[in-house]
Amino acid sequence: MTPDAQTAPPIAPTAPRRPVVRTHHGDVVEDGYEWLRAKDDAEVRAHLEAENAYTDARLAHLEPLRETIFQEIKGRVRETDLTVPVRQGGWWYYGRSLEGRQYGLQCRAPLASEDDWTPPKLDVDVEVPGEQVLLDGNVEAEGHEYFALGAFSVTTDGSRMLWGVDTQGDERYTVRVKDIATGELLPDVLEGLGGGARFTPDGRFILYSTVDDAWRPDGVWLHRVGEPTREHDVEIAHEDDDAFWIGAGFTRSRQYLVIESASNTTSEIQVLPVADLPRLAEDPAAVPRTTIWSRSERIEYSVDHAVVDGADWLYVLHNRGALDFELVRVPADAPDAEPEVVIPHSPGTRLESVDCLRDFAIVEYRSGGIPRVGILDYGTHAVREIAFDEPLYNAGSGGNPEWAQPVVRLSYGSFTTPGTVFDYVVETGELRELKHVEVLGGYDPADYGQERLWAPAADGTLIPVSVVWKRSFGDPGAAPRPLHLYGYGSYEHSIDPGFSYARLSELDRGVVFAVAHVRGGGEMGRAWYEDGKLANKRNSFTDFVDVARFLVDGGYTSPDRMVAEGGSAGGLLMGAVANLAPELFAGILADVPFVDALTTILDPSLPLTVIEWEEWGDPLHDPEVYAYMKSYTPYENVREGVRYPRILAMTSLNDTRVLYVEPAKWVARLREVDADALLRCEMTAGHGGVSGRYNAWRERAFQLAWMFDVLGIADEASDRLA
Structure with missing residues (x-):
C-alpha cells in the first residue's frame, strides 16, 4: 500500500545552487549557496x-x-530561589527567581550596620526587611519573544539605576535610567549601545561604548545623566585601527578611569584621574591621559591601582618576555619607571587576572589544567593559594565590588559538586560556605x-x-x-x-x-x-x-x-x-x-x-x-x-x-x-x-x-x- 501523506517520510528541503564566483590569490571558487546570506529575502x-x-x-x-x-x-531546579547577597555601598544586592517566570528579578535590601560583611541568609518564604525590587525581567520582557539584560548599574550612593535591554538578539542595547526612591524614569533613552554601560563614580555621567558596522567596539562615550538622547554625548576615546577594539572602566579604588585599546594579541592602556571626568566631558582634548605602555605587537597587559603604605601604585599584568605573564608594579605618577617585579614569570603557571582591593589583591591563575585563586600580600609579594579538596574543580572570584572589603567572594563547582558560593576571610584564612546550589530529587x-x-x-x-x-x-x-x-x-x-x-x-x-x-x-x-x-x-x-x-x-x-x-x-x-x-x-x-x-x-x-x-x-x-x-x-x-x-x-x-x-x-x-x-x-x-x-x-x-x-x-x- 502506498503510504498516505500523513505517514510518508518527510522530504528534506533542497536549496537551489546559484553559484557565486570568488577569486583570491588565483584560486577560483564557485559557492553554490552564498545566496542564503540575504537575511531579509x-x-x-x-x-x-x-x-x-x-x-x-x-x-x-x-x-x-x-x-x-x-x-x-x-x-531538579528550585525554581523560586535567591542568590547570595553582595554588599555594595549601603545595600545588599541579590537576585530572585520565581516559579513559572522566565526571567529573574534584581533586588536589594539595606545593611544592618556599616560593619556588617556577613551577607544575610535569605529565605524565599520570609519577607526581607526593606527589600526593593529594582528590576523585574519578566515585566521588561512583556511583548517580546526575546529578552536579554545587557547592563545593570547602580550609582555609588544607591540613588539611581540604569539597565540595558536587547529584544532582538543582536546584542544592541537600549539603556534607560530610573530614580530608585521615586520610581521616576528619567528622560534618558540611549539606543544602539554595547553591553557594558555604567555610571561614573559620582553618578553624574554614564560611561558606554558603541560599535561600528563590523560590530567592533570603536568608541568610548560620556553621557550626562538627564539628557534625553545621545545627541550631546561626548566621545572621549576612539580606536581607528580595525584590528583593535576599545573599552573603558574604573579601577576598584574608583580613583582612575582606565581606557583600553586591544586586539587579540596587543593592548594599550591609558589612565586618568576620575576627578578629571567633568572636564573630560566638556573638552576631551584638554585633559591629559597617561599611557602606561605604548602598543607593541604581541604585548598584552592589564592595569589596576592600589595604595601601599600611602603610595599610589599601578599593578601591571603583562606578557613582555613572559609567555605565561608576570605581575609588576610602577608608581602611578611615573609609569615609565623601571617596573618592580611582584609575581615573576613561571612557565606553566598562567597568570590570568589581578584584582586590587585596599588591603590585598585577588590573583587568578591556572596550573596543571586547573583554575586557581590566591591572595597577594602587598608587603611581601607572597601569594596564598585558596585550597580545595577535589582533583577537578573550577574556582573563581566574583561579587567583590567594594575596595575595602575584608572578605573575598568565591564561586566553586565541579562536574559532581553543584555550584557553591564561599566567603574567604583573608585575615584568618577561614573559608565560609554561604550557599550551594540545591539539586532537587x-x-x-x-x-x-x-x-x-x-x-x-x-x-x-x-x-x-x-x-x-x-x-x-x-x-x-x-x-x-x-x-x-x-x-x-x-x-x-x-x-x-x-x-x-x-x-x-x-x-x-x-x-x-x-x-x-x-x-x-x-x-x-x-x-x-x-x-x-x-x-x-x-x-x-x-x-x-x-x-x-x-x-x-x-x-x-x-x-x-x-x-x-x-x-x-x-x-x-x-x-x-x-x-x-x-x-x-x-x-x-x-x-x-x-x-x-x-x-x-x-x-x-x-x-x-x-x-x-x-x-x-x-x-x-x-x-x-x-x-x-x-x-x-x-x-x-x-x-x-x-x-x-x-x-x-x-x-x-x-x-x-x-x-x-x-x-x-x-x-x-x-x-x-x-x-x-x-x-x-x-x-x-x-x-x-x-x-x-x-x-x-x-x-x-x-x-x-x-x-x-x-x-x-x-x-x-x-x-x-x-
Missing part, C-alpha cells in the same frame, strides 16, 4: 522555515522524550565519579580529558558505553569542570560525559593556546580526533555509541572532525557553528572579521593563510563517498557573531553527499540561543533527545532512569 526566510519544519517532522517521534527530559531538568554527589585522563596526540603531546559518569553503571573503560564528547579549542578559552542540571539526564541513563581539552584553549597555559591557532589550528582538530580514538581504544565507548558536541568556534571543530574522521562518531551536534570560516574571514565588512585575523590569520592578503584555512574549513571540505555521522546544526537568525548563513550553507552542502544533516534556526534569537530559562531548558531537552536517539537509547530513555 523572502526566499531565504522560506528556506529556513522549511528547514525548521523538516527538522520538526524528522524528530517528531522524540517529543515525548523531549518533554520527559524537560520535566527532569525543571524538577535526591541528588548525591557520591553517586558520580570524575577523573582526568591524558590522551596521546599523534605528535606525542598529552591531551587532558575530563570524564564524568554515574558509578552505578560501572567504571568507565570497563565496557564500551554511550559517550558524549565535548570540545572547543579557540581563543585561549578553557572548558573547566562545572555542574549541569541537564547533564544529569545523560549520566543517569548511563552516558559518559567527556571534555577534550584540545590545543587552542587555555587549559594548559599560553603555549597551549599558541599551539592551536593560526598556522597550528589543525592541532585542535587532530587532538579531538586523537582523544576520540583514545576513548575507543581504551574501551570507554565505540564509534557507534559516541556523539561529539561543540559550539561557535567549537562548531568549527565539529565540522572539521566530521570531515577528518566521520567514521569515529555516530552523531555530531554543532551549535551556532563557525563552519564557513574562510568565506567570513575573507570579508572585512562582516562583523569582527578584521579583529579575528589575529586568531585565524589573514587569508585576504596572505596566500599561505588562504591555502591553510581552505584546507580545513568545514564547508569547503565536505567529502564525497564517505558516510557522515548524523548531524544537527543549531543556529539563530539574529546571531551577530556566527551568522546563520554558515550552518545553512553547510547543511545544504552536506545534503549533496547524502549526509543525514538537520538544521534548526531560531527565528528570534542571537548567539546565545533562546532567552528565558524555561526556553533554554526546552532547547537543551531538544538536543539531548536527538543525542539519545543517535546513541540508540531513546526508547529506554523514555521509559526509565537508572
Whole structure:
C-alpha cells in the first residue's frame, strides 16, 4: 500500500545552487549557496522555515522524550530561589527567581550596620526587611519573544539605576535610567549601545561604548545623566585601527578611569584621574591621559591601582618576555619607571587576572589544567593559594565590588559538586560556605565519579580529558558505553569542570560525559593556546580526533555509541572532525557553528572579521593563510563517498557573531553527499540561543533527545532512569 501523506517520510528541503564566483590569490571558487546570506529575502526566510519544519517532522517521534527530559531538568531546579547577597555601598544586592517566570528579578535590601560583611541568609518564604525590587525581567520582557539584560548599574550612593535591554538578539542595547526612591524614569533613552554601560563614580555621567558596522567596539562615550538622547554625548576615546577594539572602566579604588585599546594579541592602556571626568566631558582634548605602555605587537597587559603604605601604585599584568605573564608594579605618577617585579614569570603557571582591593589583591591563575585563586600580600609579594579538596574543580572570584572589603567572594563547582558560593576571610584564612546550589530529587554527589585522563596526540603531546559518569553503571573503560564528547579549542578559552542540571539526564541513563581539552584553549597555559591557532589550528582538530580514538581504544565507548558536541568556534571543530574522521562518531551536534570560516574571514565588512585575523590569520592578503584555512574549513571540505555521522546544526537568525548563513550553507552542502544533516534556526534569537530559562531548558531537552536517539537509547530513555 502506498503510504498516505500523513505517514510518508518527510522530504528534506533542497536549496537551489546559484553559484557565486570568488577569486583570491588565483584560486577560483564557485559557492553554490552564498545566496542564503540575504537575511531579509523572502526566499531565504522560506528556506529556513522549511528547514525548521523538516527538522520538526524528522524528530517528531522524540517529543515525548523531549518533554520527559524537560520535566527532569525543571524538577531538579528550585525554581523560586535567591542568590547570595553582595554588599555594595549601603545595600545588599541579590537576585530572585520565581516559579513559572522566565526571567529573574534584581533586588536589594539595606545593611544592618556599616560593619556588617556577613551577607544575610535569605529565605524565599520570609519577607526581607526593606527589600526593593529594582528590576523585574519578566515585566521588561512583556511583548517580546526575546529578552536579554545587557547592563545593570547602580550609582555609588544607591540613588539611581540604569539597565540595558536587547529584544532582538543582536546584542544592541537600549539603556534607560530610573530614580530608585521615586520610581521616576528619567528622560534618558540611549539606543544602539554595547553591553557594558555604567555610571561614573559620582553618578553624574554614564560611561558606554558603541560599535561600528563590523560590530567592533570603536568608541568610548560620556553621557550626562538627564539628557534625553545621545545627541550631546561626548566621545572621549576612539580606536581607528580595525584590528583593535576599545573599552573603558574604573579601577576598584574608583580613583582612575582606565581606557583600553586591544586586539587579540596587543593592548594599550591609558589612565586618568576620575576627578578629571567633568572636564573630560566638556573638552576631551584638554585633559591629559597617561599611557602606561605604548602598543607593541604581541604585548598584552592589564592595569589596576592600589595604595601601599600611602603610595599610589599601578599593578601591571603583562606578557613582555613572559609567555605565561608576570605581575609588576610602577608608581602611578611615573609609569615609565623601571617596573618592580611582584609575581615573576613561571612557565606553566598562567597568570590570568589581578584584582586590587585596599588591603590585598585577588590573583587568578591556572596550573596543571586547573583554575586557581590566591591572595597577594602587598608587603611581601607572597601569594596564598585558596585550597580545595577535589582533583577537578573550577574556582573563581566574583561579587567583590567594594575596595575595602575584608572578605573575598568565591564561586566553586565541579562536574559532581553543584555550584557553591564561599566567603574567604583573608585575615584568618577561614573559608565560609554561604550557599550551594540545591539539586532537587535526591541528588548525591557520591553517586558520580570524575577523573582526568591524558590522551596521546599523534605528535606525542598529552591531551587532558575530563570524564564524568554515574558509578552505578560501572567504571568507565570497563565496557564500551554511550559517550558524549565535548570540545572547543579557540581563543585561549578553557572548558573547566562545572555542574549541569541537564547533564544529569545523560549520566543517569548511563552516558559518559567527556571534555577534550584540545590545543587552542587555555587549559594548559599560553603555549597551549599558541599551539592551536593560526598556522597550528589543525592541532585542535587532530587532538579531538586523537582523544576520540583514545576513548575507543581504551574501551570507554565505540564509534557507534559516541556523539561529539561543540559550539561557535567549537562548531568549527565539529565540522572539521566530521570531515577528518566521520567514521569515529555516530552523531555530531554543532551549535551556532563557525563552519564557513574562510568565506567570513575573507570579508572585512562582516562583523569582527578584521579583529579575528589575529586568531585565524589573514587569508585576504596572505596566500599561505588562504591555502591553510581552505584546507580545513568545514564547508569547503565536505567529502564525497564517505558516510557522515548524523548531524544537527543549531543556529539563530539574529546571531551577530556566527551568522546563520554558515550552518545553512553547510547543511545544504552536506545534503549533496547524502549526509543525514538537520538544521534548526531560531527565528528570534542571537548567539546565545533562546532567552528565558524555561526556553533554554526546552532547547537543551531538544538536543539531548536527538543525542539519545543517535546513541540508540531513546526508547529506554523514555521509559526509565537508572
